[in-house]
Amino acid sequence: MTTATATAIAATANTTATAPSREEMVGRIAEIAPVIRANAAWSAEHRRLHEDTLRALTEAGVFRMRLPLHHGGYESDARTMVDVADAIAQADGSAAWVVACSWIATYGLGLYPDEVQDEVFADPDAQFCTTIGPGTATAVPVDGGILVNGTWPCISGALSSRYQQIAAVLLDPDGDPYPVMGPVALSELEISDNWHTTGFRGTGSVATTARDLFIPQERVLPAPAVVAGHSRSIRNAELAMYRAPFVAVGAAATVGVATGMVKTLRDVFFERLPGRRITYTEYPSQAEAPVTHLRLAEAVMKIDEAEFHAHRLAGLIDEKCASGAPWELAERGRTRADEGAAVRLAKEAAEILTQASGGSSAYTHLPIQRIADDLHVLGLHAMMNPDVNAEIYGRILCGLEPHTYYV
Numbered sequence: 125m126t127t128a129t130a131t132a133i134a135a136t137a138n139t140t141a142t143a144p145s146r147e148e149m150v151g152r153i154a155e156i157a158p159v160i161r162a163n164a165a166w167s168a169e170h171r172r173l174h175e176d177t178l179r180a181l182t183e184a185g186v187f188r189m190r191l192p193l194h195h196g197g198y199e200s201d202a203r204t205m206v207d208v209a210d211a212i213a214q215a216d217g218s219a220a221w222v223v224a225c226s227w228i229a230t231y232g233l234g235l236y237p238d239e240v241q242d243e244v245f246a247d248p249d250a251q252f253c254t255t256i257g258p259g260t261a262t263a264v265p266v267d268g269g270i271l272v273n274g275t276w277p278c279i280s281g282a283l284s285s286r287y288q289q290i291a292a293v294l295l296d297p298d299g300d301p302y303p304v305m306g307p308v309a310l311s312e313l314e315i316s317d318n319w320h321t322t323g324f325r326g327t328g329s330v331a332t333t334a335r336d337l338f339i340p341q342e343r344v345l346p347a348p349a350v351v352a353g354h355s356r357s358i359r360n361a362e363l364a365m366y367r368a369p370f371v372a373v374g375a376a377a378t379v380g381v382a383t384g385m386v387k388t389l390r391d392v393f394f395e396r397l398p399g400r401r402i403t404y405t406e407y408p409s410q411a412e413a414p415v416t417h418l419r420l421a422e423a424v425m426k427i428d429e430a431e432f433h434a435h436r437l438a439g440l441i442d443e444k445c446a447s448g449a450p451w452e453l454a455e456r457g458r459t460r461a462d463e464g465a466a467v468r469l470a471k472e473a474a475e476i477l478t479q480a481s482g483g484s485s486a487y488t489h490l491p492i493q494r495i496a497d498d499l500h501v502l503g504l505h506a507m508m509n510p511d512v513n514a515e516i517y518g519r520i521l522c523g524l525e526p527h528t529y530y531v
Contacts, residue, residue, distance in 0.1 A: 143198035144185070146207055153211040156180040160215035167218055167326030168494055171319050172283050177219050182249050186212070186223050190230040190377075192360055195241065196248030197230075199365050202376035202441035206434050209377065213384025214391075217498040218326030220384060222251075222281040224377040229254035229289050231373045233307055234366060235355045240343055244287050244307050253281040253310075254289040256351065256370070256507075256530065258303055261292035261334060269340040270294060270304070277318070280329040285310055288332060290339075291347055303347035306339045313337070323494075323501030348529050367445040369456055371530050374507060375463040376441050379434040382502055385495050386427055386470040389477045392492055393420075396481070403482065416480065423476040430469035437462035456531040457520040464513030467503050474499050 144152075160181075163174035181187065186208060191197020200208075205227060213220035229252035233244055244252075261274025272292050279288060287307045294304045316331040345356065351370045360366050400410040407413045437459050444451060478485060478496045485492040506512065507530070516526045 143193065143200065146200070146204040149184075149186070149189070149198075149200065149204055149208050150211050152184040153186075153208060153215075156184050157211070157215040160212065160219050164216035164218070164326065164491065165488070165494070167216065169325075171317075171325045172328035173219055173222055173326055177216065178251075178284050181212070181219065181223060182251075185249075187226055187230075187251050188248050190227045190234070190365065191245060191248055192234065192363060194359060195245040197245075199363065201365065201445070202368070202373070202438035203435065205377050206380040206383075206438045209380030210384035210387070210434075211380075213381045214388045216326065217381055217385040217495065217502070218324055220381045221324060221327050221378070221502070222284070224381055225253055225280040226251045226285065227377040228370075228374045229285075229287075231365075231377075232289050232305070232350050232370060233287070234360050235350055235353065235357060236307070236345065237342055237356045238359050240307065241357065241360075247286070250286040251281055251284050252287050252289065252307075253279050253285040255279060255291050256305075256347070256374075258291045258293050258347075261290065263292040263294045263304060263339075265294070265296060266338070269338055270306075270344055272308075272334045272337045272339060275316070275331055275333040277331045278329045279332050280327045282310060282313075282315060282330050282332055283328040288313065290332075290334065292334075304344050305347045305350050306343040306345065308334070308337060308339060308343075321501060323497035323499070351529055364445040364448075367448055368441045369451060369531070371507070372437075372441055372451075372456060372459040375459045376438050378508060379437060379463045379466050382467045382470040382499065382508075383427070383431050383434050385499050385502075386430065386473050386477075389474050389492060389495050390424065390427055392490065393477045393481060400482070410480075419476050419480055423473040423480075426469045426473035426476075430466040430473070433462040433466040433469070437466075453526070453531065454517075454520050457517040457526060460507075460513040460531060461517035463508050464510035467499075467508050468510035471499050471503050 160177050163177045167173050188197045189200035193199055209220045209224050212223055232254055255276045259274055259276040261272055263270040263272045288310055289305055289307050291303055291305045293301050295301050314333040319330050353369045355366055397411050402410050402413055410416050474496050478492055481492050519526050
């Protein structure tokens, strides 16, 4: 991190300062990318992000991007999230995912009453994690709040976050059960080191558990209200970045992770192409084989198409946030469809590139298989599963209810 960059980041702590531009944020990532890339294998092996990676990301200011200016944040738009996540993911997809999850949690916490935000956002460089599903957690009302018990699996970034936005089913004796959400300090939760997976190992997506955890009432909001973007904040009420629904923001935060990772696969393939042969053929070079021309063109076009969907998604969000126009249900559904399409295309391109990389790509000193595994696990996430997202959008286009409030 250069002295000039550090000075610029410090200046943005002043709420009257101008937030860094998209180009500046991407430039900051370019500066720290060698650190992130050098630690990617370590993070995957140890199933958590390396401390040097976390420090570099923090010093670059990425955890401030979705904080309001009055809390020392940058109020970065959706396109900036896409491009910064893409840039981080080109160095390490796990690092980009942890950052994206913190952006999502930050957005959700920005909907809470201002006095709650004053506490959780006291440190503008703090990281946050979240879940939008209740897991096994239930809550019961008690004097002044709720009492929560249960476990949330796969909490990405929990090992380095200060707060988790939890979800639970409130068992209201005076009415039907309904889901609620609220921020709790990670120090109040138990962590289970159960993150043993085939991909995204560096995210440290461990399980967290609450045991008779009290959450005061001012920290409790109905989950559908959070997902819909209904704010209890007075200071944030007119901020443009809160004019988008939770799920659309989540899609913009995470879609760049897919496009960034597959770009690195593409780049590694091109780096290895000169001098490579196709074993057991008479081609003197893989680059001379027609099959290489056809498959490589197909893969690169799929990467371009994935980036189109990522940028269209972000463009819609930024346009709606700038204008303040109401969101149509079809627009909400299309944000999920765009993310699903980007993930599908990235995975298809990755499959082409890994198959064309030959048996030598299986060695762990190359990142090819690790990135492919990370992309595979990313595509399993319920919020970006291509088939699920396409079905939701298709139902809406047919005039049917989407069968979910996560739009």
